[in-house]
Amino acid sequence: MQEKLAIPTDLPGVLLQPLEIIPTPGGDVLHMLKSDYALAPAPGPFGEIYFSEIYPGSVKAWKRHHLQTQRFAVPVGMIKIVLFDDRENSPGRGNLLELELGRPEHYNLLLIPPMIWYGFMCASAGPAIICNYADMPHRRDEAGRLPSDSSIIPFSWPPL
């Protein structure tokens, strides 16, 4: 069993993992999480899985979780996602990361640890779908939000 390696980024703890696309008659099979992927969830209590749809011309930003770790894959459409490290004592503090996620060339799993700000917009002609495996169930009190035009994060979303 060959472990699928994770790719580090300038934001410590933010990791990317290329995912396999298996061509199949009638439609592709797309991996998301497997026990032999480095970014597979740790054995333990189940969190939740949900989808977030994002329409062309829409932005969902900014959010950060205090406790929950996110694992994003985008099986449909393309998103642009921006991450910002504002963690005290992080060697990556002040770093910003801009990524695309989607098939075929950016079909990667993105792991977002707690306390990283993130936001995303649709970068495809049709709606995009994010599938998120969260490592703990939703709790309203463990996430923070900022408006998409917040001056705290050095990134401007294109006007909609």
Add this chain to the structure above:
Amino acid sequence: MQEKLAIPTDLPGVLLQPLEIIPTPGGDVLHMLKSDYALAPAPGPFGEIYFSEIYPGSVKAWKRHHLQTQRFAVPVGMIKIVLFDDRENSPGRGNLLELELGRPEHYNLLLIPPMIWYGFMCASAGPAIICNYADMPHRRDEAGRLPSDSSIIPFSWPPL
């Protein structure tokens, strides 16, 4: 915490669970699995999560797993899925179940226990995506297949 109930079918162990769709600016949030859903996975070792795309006019049939339990949700497009109970000693032996899965009216989780035959076709104008949470990693030796026109299963897929 209100548990989301599961709906039984004529195939013992095959269960359906209505899933929540949460309207959100920019695109809906769609539940798939949560610890307060009756069909949440049991705590334990992680299996795998993958997507299966199915193009309009395509059929993927028939398959049954000997050990693995499937949990299907369809966040994009619509599928018609057919299940057949050929389990020895099952009180549902010989029963066939035809379902649609997809938004908005059939946005349900479908749990398929081992030894149930299943097959599906795309029932939407564009491609459909199934997300499957499998309770054990893929093993080629634990699944059986039949051709889509097999006489063992009393169902005929429409000609393509």
